Amino acid sequence: MALFGKNKAANGTATTSRKTHVGNGRNFHLGTWLRLHGFDIITMVLAGVAGLGIYFAPPAYDHYFPIRFQDGEVIMPSIAVPMQKDLVPIWAAAFVAFFVPFVFFVLFQIRLRSMEHVFTSTMGLLKSLITAALFQVVIKCLIGGPRPHFLVVCKPQIPNGLVGSGYQELYFTRSVCTGDKKEINDAVESLPSGHSTAAFAGFVFLALYFNAQLKLLSAHNPAYWKILLFFAPILAAMLIALAMVMDGFHHWWDVTVGGLIGTACAFVAFRTTFASIWDFRFNHVLLPRTSSLFLRNKGGDANGMGIPSFGYVAGESGQWPVTRDGGWGDRQEVSGGAPFDASMTGGAGAGAGGLFGGSRNNGATANHNVNPSAMHHGDASRAV
Template sequence: MVWRSKPRDKGVLPTSEPRSADEGSGGKPGFRAHVTAFIREFGLDWFVLLLFLIIAFVIDKYVPDAGGRTRYFRLLPGQSTSPQMEAFGHPYRKQIITFWASAGLDVGIPALFIGLMELFTRRSFVNFARGMLGAIQSVITCCLIQIILKTFAGGFRPSFFEICKPQPDGPGAGWDGTWYRWTICTGDPDKIAWALESFPSGHVATSFAAGVFLSLYINAKLKVFSDYRPSPLLILFFFAPLTLATLMGGAISADMSHHSYDIIGGAILGSIVALSVYRGLYASIFDSRINHIGLSSSRRFVRKPDYDYVEYDTHYGFPVFTYYGKSY
């Protein structure tokens, strides 16, 4: 099946714009035109994402860990086989992948994939900018949500007891007086605060936010799941970001920074955020006819029944595209 391009209406995306005075030779936009278009189209989005980062930082640094501080744990002196000790008595280990390494991977891997795809396909700055906006928006939005959840829900990490170093000075709560709160901890205050923020896993949440968004982007741009039988290499390319995100969950599990339910919760959160962000930026998630078309904040997308936007054929399971009009 071949999709053919039809004439475009001004109110329908994508649309061709009149040539700007800033265009360079050959009818191609100059550098100033690219910058102006970028700011006009995406500037407000980046400003809002910056506000999200500031809010996340303020909550993380200055709002007490309400969820973890209100929880009780059971302390049975001389007993190391209770369910509480099994859950929270693991040895403390430094994280295999640090926060900054995770942040770098969450941004760097999408930048590499999206950059390479644009370099070898259409070489569109707008496509690259929109794709990176989506990947970073997924990560930052997920970061803000998981920080809120950690602060107001939280929980004890697997190495809580070793970090806490509990020293009860009297009977605790409960009918047998064996239930205590974080106030009996004598360990490092910063580590204790970290040990009270178990749910969900931020590393896994942001990794899945970036990975799922990137996989959706790959599917849309390369039409992996469309009306032809794709090459196994395309299938592998689609699953690469998801595999990397799953490996992040494996690293977090190996260093015992989180419980299994923290990791699963983070993966679900990141996936939902990525799906929502992708649909907010593109005309569809799974409809292969239009899921590569970016939406605009200044005009609606209206698709007519006979309206198609790209023509492609296949060669040994790989799509060969013919593009029309302006890149969106």
């Protein structure tokens, strides 16, 4: 517990706190946290079970597909490619999409020292992955579409006298397939790609987390390695998605739709976990939760914040990001903020000066009397 037992004050002096103390000034109690988030956990389990049930259900829609021209030429070679072994099994894609971000949540505790941060960030990640998985399996079951190797699995044989549908009566359903029924059902559920959905749901969440904790897109020029680290999860997600096109399990549009679903879920899950997505002043701050079905708390945040919701005031949360670049943690970084969601709030210390105006201090207190000449010469810490 030594990793979580110490915290640094804003002035740089080391302080020792109780084992239940969360870094950045919040008290963590596991029992209270479970009561606050327990209903979410139950809902996520039910969503996961529902997703598994739909995943193993037979396809709802019976797709038509052309087989051959009357002269014997294959009409759709895009669904007649050889069947190959998948380069990335679905369980592996889901595992790395969860495990890699989780490892970074834990590693960052070397600086953050916050049990609540680990638990709540992991909850946000799971919300992204489970929501995306449920979303994609519903589309697979109800819509779907033939995979690139569909005809290889189908092994169609048209009985004598059976007339197809559509142009020149060349379209048939999977009733003419003679292959393995389970493989045939899987082969008509190409859209969207589950691999792509899981990869983007997990790795886009991690990329947003890197941006928030390392202050990549903020008020100072970051080190180049931070840019590489930010794009690394996105590259990983793209490699997993494109591998499914290479091995003939998906079309390009399947992985594109899966990527969009995963990205959308990652954005929503991140924004419901942290105070902002792009506003660098607040996107590392965990949003407080005051009550749930299992815990009714009318006075404020049961974990010690003393407020029912985040007010978007500089220094209100007492939470710091991992990085100390740009003056974070020593009350030196002052900025007018970014033109995104949190900047639009009207709270004191957050909206002063309009969308771009009004200086904000990323330390413990907001400072609205910054000397313009000092800022002009690059010293944002001097104030009148």
